[in-house]
Amino acid sequence: MAALRSGHFHTLSHTPNPSSLSRCSQRAFSASSACASYDDTVQNLRIGKHTRVIYQGFTGRVASTNAKDSLAYGTNIVGGVTPGKSGEHLGLPLLPDLRKAKEQLKPDATAVFVPASQCGKAIEDAIEAEIGLIVSVAEHIPLHDIMRVMSILKTQSKSRLVGANAPGIIAPIGSCRIGFQPLPTFAPGHIGIAAKSGTLSYETVASITRSGLGQSLCIGMGGDIIAGTNLVDALKVFETDPETEGIILVGEIGGRAEEDAADWIKEYKKRVGGKAKPIAALVGGLHAPQGRIMGHAGAWAARGERTAAEKYKILQDAGATMVDHPENFGGVMKTLLSQSGRDVSKITQDAANQKRGYHTLRRRPSPAQQSSRLAAQQQQQRRGLLLRPDQESGPLEPYLSRVEGLSLSQESAPSDSFYIGITVDRTARAPCIATSPTTDPAQLGQRVKRFPYDWRQGPSESAIKEAIEHMQLDAAPPAALAQAKGLIEALSTMYKEKEAVTLSGSISIDNNGNLVLHQPSLVLQFDDAAYRSNKRQEDIHSLRQKDTEVPEEVEAEKDGIVFVKLSDPAANIGTLVNGAGLAMNTVDALRLHGGKATNFLDTGGKATSETVKKSFELILKDERVKVIFVNIFGGLTDGGMIADGVLLAFKEVDMKGTPVVVRIRGTNEEKGQKIIAESGLDLEAFDGFAEAAKRVVELANQ
Template sequence: MICTRCKNAMIAWIQRNLVRSCQFSSSSRRKGYDDTIGNLKIGSHTRVIFQGFTGKQATANAKESIAWGTNIVGGVRPNKEGEHLGLPVLPTVRRAMEELKPHATGIYVAAHQAPAAIEEAIEAEVPLIVAVAEHIPLHDILRIHSMLSSQSKSRLVGANAPGIISAIGHCRIGFQPLPTFSPGHVGIVAKSGTLSYETVASLTRSGLGQSLCIGMGGDVVAGTNFVDALRVFETDDDTECVVLVGEVGGTAEEEAAAWIKDYKKRTKDPKPIAALVGGVYAKPGRVMGHAGAWAAPGEGSATTKYNALEEAGVTMVDHPAKFGGVVKQLLSSSGRDLKGIMKSASNAAAEQKRGFHTYRPRPPFGTTMSSNPQLQQRRLHLGTQQSVTLLKEYGIEVLANPPPEDDSRLLVITVDRTARSPCIIVSPTTKEDQIYQRAIHIPFEYSSGPTKADINTALEGLQMDAAPPATKAVAVDLIGKLITLYHAKEAVALEVRLKISSSSDKLEIYSPNLSFDDAAYRSTKRHSELHQQRDLSLEDPVEVSAEADGIVYIKLDAPTPNNEPRNIGTLVNGAGLAMNTVDALATHGGYAANFLDTGGKATSETVKRSFELILQDPRVKVVFVNIFGGLTLGDMIARGVILAFKELEMAVPVVVRIRGTNEKEAQKLIADSGLKLFAFDDFEEAAAKVVELSQK
């Protein structure tokens, strides 16, 4: 049950920020894009083109999608014209729109090429644009959303998302693992790809199937969010129940909770809704695998999101494997025809099996393995002295010795994920327990910057509207200089603390905390002089060494209830599932020593390397391998586990739980290995065993 303090904080946040965000999104600048939500209703009628159509990965994906039933009508390759897979290839998206009349396009190009491809699709007015590539620079996406906000023809899904798929209409635009999906009547919207696959599998095993599944994606800014998806599901006749899969970072879950409250009030027979939120035990201040899995000042935690949804009447679960049983119960208790829903799903699934026979999962686009070190670095944080030097270049002088925090104020230039634009965040206090309640987000247009009214709102939020004119002028100048830096160096967040000197009314600036978009450097080599300042000596050497292998490893060391030891090593594929594994273990009374995401491109060698990283932590008493084989093949993971046992000195027990693609082959490999492994299918049983072993 939500505590009074959390409830009051949540209400204050909604009154202060959500209302403003809704006003911002319903203005003339945002109204046009909202009108494109209906474009998400894909199905058997949807005509699809691929950009990058003749590429190796796009070709393989197209073959699978066509065999499944997706109506792909052709594709685009710049400066080329002809035929591919028996379908027309055209040199531009505009030509494709004129001649092929598509309803949707899938962007199947690398991250550095994706922004131009998305912009071309917007200019050609393609109704639905699906961008799956990871590591698209944040400021490129902000510029794209500045374009989208001024039009009413095109809707974006992604980026860094598995895409969108209509199981009931056999239309896939993305790289979702097809054998996991089954036609049915449950709508899904998720930030995490892997968590969505396990959710889908749970529903499929329960005989429910899915209607429409929307991958919101794990980037900082999503083209389609939870509220957008909920508006589609509300009027979709094929959807009887909705599942939301969220995680730490942003405010999309709180906004969904507010929408759900209103929906339940105005609807006589609302569709039941279940949800999961990952990252309850995420490490504060760290990017947890997904580029968007971090909370800005004034944003709530995963717990805040969980409480908001629960307060809105959403049924919460702690692991996606539970969704099947929970949704069945929700459908039954809501008075819906559960038997009829399951019969319809069963008939549709039987038809699907007759029409689709082969599928071989492949890695997501834009995430190919690379020998480039620091592949998984999500943000560059500058040290204090580096930050002071950079700010001085932009005419901002910083105090060498921070003053006492009393009466200090917070100023941040970062991203407003709801407005899909940059924003100013201000708080009249820097006290951690008060920022969430008192911070104000002020979104502004990416290209033109904040208005005079926005600046005045910022001054009011800083409680500087009554300050001497000279002091206010310095604050206004500071905001302008930080925004200039934000654009020039493609920052993610620029944070400083302010204080008005009691003796001179001078504005003192101190404690800078600056972070920049790593993708801008990794994908396009922009700002190399800045990113080469990264000081590895200030970082955990194990975490740094993991990056070279494309692994995200984060040591967890926050205090636990009753000071329980953090002695469980975790090895998981997918950032969302990795966060959820840490959370779910805690509900069983066990605490993870690390977060480890092998990524969707895990190989046997990657798994072996993951074991090496985990075993460097002397706290670890047991290792939990929790894999859902969506894109990652279960048997390949099993071989990696066996390889690690043979080549490493495994002095601790290992519990393995592998489900999904090739799960039977994986389980047989483990069973036949003769190794001392504890193998489980069920997550609850596996987690209970892990906790038992950790307490010996």
């Protein structure tokens, strides 16, 4: 431990830990080993003082400013790559390609700071160069680009991916940051944190910093549908890390990462008993509307996936202590550490001894740093195009025509129909066939089974056979069985060619023994990042009809704001939040205080005075709103700027006498709170969430 505190926190791509790797991977920690796998790269996450970091896209404006911040923090940046350029940049070597960078700079990790449209290729280049840790922060990387990347990663055992759409990874012990985390929030210490949401992780970090416990390692899983590193991967690292005394997981609606983590926690506690490190967790989206994408591309539950509330209970039953708001993590973790027999005073004292001047929660970033952070946290946008039933036959027909005897019916599926589709298996990080012997909504969630396959090769004969068997079509006529196989093949082809997220529907067998696909049951969902980032699939995305959507939600998109109108007629609290995860949690936490939100609103990384003003305009279009709650954690967003935005809104927007409660924490929080308090307007400023929420509910009920 003393060596690690001194900064000797080595990346295990160079020095694998024999106790945590299989005998096979000890023998050959490379793709050439017959029994090595992507799982063997998990210990590459243990970054530290001597992790040698390079940048891809090094000379770009965002990368340059980020690198300056990270160098000042103490990160061991040894150079970078910009295609076609060489020489020096920021006083460090600049090389024209990764292969030369690998040979000359011997990096352990690369920070991928290139546009989303180029990220897939950049990550593949890093895999080919066998760089141990690849951190991709960009949002809006097309889903199928990441599925292609993951299909490659799973064939090797040298490179590990963090992200995409993640703040990255940071080791406050060892002063190593690979990503765009807000540095003033972090302090070296002994709590490991893994999170899907950036803003929720920053608020969690701030709570742990205020408690004096500090952080050992923080891993951003990211909010995309597929993550290169998930919660279980982080847990494996935290278990064996001698500097980590307690663990925090931050999840949200969508996928099975939290369920997989719960399974791991149960096995871990059974395996080590009373020696287990305490684990606390939070799940955002408990009150998210069914079927909506809540800001993050991956924040939605597919058929057969658990709700956020169900995942909360599963984690709780596995032994994790559940927290309803991230500002409570500090106090909860202190209690858990004490209950586990650990010396909390020693842990906090040790963390205090490691602090440096840079780790002050209220340190104000320079304008250049703030600009970098706002640019790095790209604006949130709508993710996913869902076609209406009357739009589906056009794109679908060329693929269905390949299945002889299959018919497309305009009638609703009968009660004895079967579910079939192609979607994403987030745990397997791959596309999958999804089938169920029933379409009964009460049973479908429990009976859908997934059969993952390699994105590059398509579904195998055996996977198709198992999927059909799971539908219990054993007694079906031979023609129907052949048509079911043909339908799966046709859908999987369309899935890849049209870059879909989900293609599914209900099928039945007619009196002639042929398969019928029922159009009213169809779900055709496509990844709009393919069009937004790369201008691919224009024919599909030209079908979007904005005039049929909620006007406020469409209007919000123009300003990089994610707005979801919630339907509860009793709701009367408008919410304005920065960050999708924090916005979900705000809606959830208000419920605990007896309030109901009229909307989900994420200003995103481009939160400026103008976007705050626009957010007020959107919220006030809802006649249900009696009070507005502005909940800002200033990780990447400046608290003073948000306060200025609130004042601008009061000057230029008809507030209709609506009171506003503002909670500002984090970067420049004191300035923001002072601006609000001294404004002389109908504004109230608070420091803690509970006090602010209580006041909001009081005003809403008046």
